[in-house]
Amino acid sequence: MRDPGPPLRPGRRSFLALTGVSTAAFVLGIEAPAFADITATVPADPFGLGVASGDPTPDGVVLWTRLAPDPLAPDGHGGMPRRPVPVHWQVATDERFRNVVRSGVAIASPELAHSVHPEVRGLEPGREYFYRFRAGSEISPVGRTRTAPAPHAMPSELRFAFASCQAWYHGYYTAYEHMVAEDPDLIFFLGDYIYEYAINSSNLWREGVTLPSEHDAMVETLEQFRLRYGLFKSDPLLQAAHATAPWIVTTDDHEVENNYAGDVSSVGIPPEHFLRRRAVGYRAFYEHMPLRSVHRPSGPDLPLYRRLHYGRLAQFDVLDTRQFRDPLPCGEVTGNCPEREDPKRTMLGYEQEAWLYDGLAASDAVWNVLAQSIVMARIDRDLGPGETFSNEQWDGYPAARDRLFAAFRRHQIHNPVVLTGDIHRSVAANLKEDWLDPDSRTVGVELVCTSIASNGDGADTDSYEPIWLGQPHVELYHARRGYVSCRMTPTELTADFRALPYIQRPGAPISTVARFVTEAGDPGLQREG
Template sequence: MSLHLSRRQLVGAGLVGGAAALTGAGTLLTAPYADAAPAGDLFTLGVASGDPLPDGVVLWTRLAPSPLDPDGRGGMADRVRPVAWQVAADPEFRRVVRRGVEVARPEWGHSVHAEVSGLEPGREYWYRFRVGDQVSPVGRTKTAPALGAPLSAAVFGFVSCQNFPAGYFTALRHAAEDQLDAMLHLGDYIYEGAGASQLPGRAHSPAAEIFTLADYRVRHAQYKTDPDLQAAHASTPFISVPDDHEVENNWAGDISQVDTEPDQDPAVFRQRRADAFKALYENMPLRRASMPVGPDMQLYRRIRYGDLLDFSMIDTRQYRDDQLAACEGECAGRNDPSRTILGEQQKAWLVEGLASSEATWQIIGNQSITFDNDTVPGAGVDYSEDNWNGYAGERRSVYSQIHEAGVQNVVIVTGDAHASAASDLRVDFNDTSSPVIGTEFLGTSITSGGNGSDQSNRTRAWLAENPHIKFANNNRGYQRVRVSPELLQVDYQVVDAVTTPDAPVRTRATLTVEAGRPGIAGVDD
């Protein structure tokens, strides 16, 4: 099935050979649910899958015939709706292997999270939903390989920072065409700010900064109406973690960013966080284990891919201490080992999981830069306090424990910075004889920051001032990672203009890491 098909064509493809089968699932829909479906297209937000396991995935959709209605209801009445789903071994649905019904409830934004099981490991499937006589677009997904199974290759992507007003999500369309095994989304899936735009149809809705559950629902819905984002979700299972903009810029634990808002009471912010997390869950293919309880949401988790890969997805927002106040030069507080970005429980989970894993490659899905990145040319130093540089004492502790445990082939993939870079990871970045414990690949934004360039003053400073950084670039795009038992390769796929629809993609650089040899082995720049 071509991912270049229009949405109408996708719906049509979903009907080929499958209407009778979905009718079979529909026989489960008995009173009091058997009335007519609401008017209008219910599947305006597309379909998605996520968090693959060897025997299944999460299938997602959300019913929203009027997705941008300001009340956040998406045009749905205040009542439950049954939604039938199917999984097939072929895109024409001639071989349906699983089916069922989920109930879309108004208290959860009429979202659907079907946790499908009983599938075969490491294979492609196609899925769709039905309400009444309406059938959704078709999605492709793929289960994880069996636990511990020998795996000769895998290909996954990682992305972050897709600011709707800043440009078109063209990079996601190109990523969809790769039909990856999985896509890691590392945060800033939406932006909470006002966000005017010079591009037609790209201004944020609502037009102001968002604070309420209705606001967050509408903002997520607006992003989900983007056809390139829909194509990415319909092509590949997502494994996602949020960063700050899904709630508020630079938030930390119960602490709101100090800005122009009149009330910084932590209780007020916790309610805002609860609303943001609820809308996040409603709009992403997450398992019930991540369903938020008030302002709390279980986000760190581990997903295994045979004997080749473990994905350890971490959460660097809910448990962190507040950022340090801005200071010049080497802020003494950043080296305080008692300051945390992970929290004690998550830190122990991360290190113990890495140490006990039998997979060849340890992939850590991380929101913001861990490597030291001095941005001051020449004498003097300056580090961001919002990423791991502001928690350098805990970073050194994590790196040291990884090294002491003998963990091999650690690769951190990172978002947030709106630029690309690749770095060796040393226990002590100020000592070039310090052990290299792994590699970090920073991925650029989808659109945030607008049209990029090959280099910026910041990326030039990174390369000049930080000998552990081996590559840096300021274009926009996505990252494709090809993995074998011997080698990990990262292709930096860039688009030169995000303000131009359908801009072409090209490979800007390919970097390699060899199994058993921590650090970057080669740069094809």
């Protein structure tokens, strides 16, 4: 009998039937047609998940909210009736909305969990705005946002924070309270916004809370993904962080399944079934993030990578390190193997690679920042004479990393900076031209944020510290929870690694465990204090 070969990837039509969403529904979530009925009644307190903005440009931002008077309704519909609802929005120059400069109506449809993503244009560059929503007679909390500077402007500074990995059940989001107090211009979130694991007594470490039984299940269906986002986004400190500044988001793995790679499940789910899970995971991600319509998913495909500019000060390339990568080579943690060394292996997929290199070549920014999810620096995990690598990280794709660094050299890219999440540790590293020669040229720096909550309180150090600090290019390793706060100017980038002593109970103070400065034109980390 002839080998039938690998299972066929299901067609786009079957995925659209599976996810049950139409192009019209996406469009209605952005702007209502002129003939739409814009009057409706809604349940009380429909803004239970707060408001958000994201992806600022010089003339606008995308706004977001989801109507959910009961965010933890087990059916995933947030307590909303199964009918479309008009949502009015306003943007003003003042918090009391005495000077409204833009307004409109979007239709919140049950197909998109009653989320809306209005895209605001016609704003002035480089200034602060306030926004709010109205559904029926109910008015949302007020959010604050900021447009990007004009394309040729050179801002004197940009203050931004970045974070990742917020397992709600492992602890409180106290880090966001401190982040909001710092009043950043931008917030980057680098993946693992939710986690797909069942929540029960074995992992519910957030003191003083209990959950009903529907949360004690692995997240697989669209309804379960919506419920999980509802749980995480119901946190008031996360809502405050979304309302204080525009967010720029990307995914890692737990938005779908731990350690997945492209079309390949890490637990052996057949590709045709895994792609269906990826489709509903990506759809729920879009439903709950301040993303523009160009980033809406089509079945299991999510066009997420994108480029944003902050005048001539910074170019931000937001990467997708999950959807297009080759499968892991020869196991998750291994030494060298022929597959790992294959020069054709890709982390980003060749289309995303070409897009990235072309964009870097055209950049005239002082700082060129890659916002992505997994550690790029080479980390040999064998403390002896051998070599062992985590193939989940860029170490599993050394040829792809070499091509990236070659593009830095070929195009003479100014001041590369890599922002990373994933590992639940604070790490600062120099990116080296030759990893085995500490005196080789430093091509850029990598700043790795710890988790907001994942893995609980953590510690100042742990058993992995000798591995990480045993690498000559690693300057910091710290295992508490927190985030990284940055100040970028035309001459230097300052990164404060912020950490909390505990998060399994609320109210922790925060401190700076390390500060690094990188000077423009002189790649490398200089530790202060």
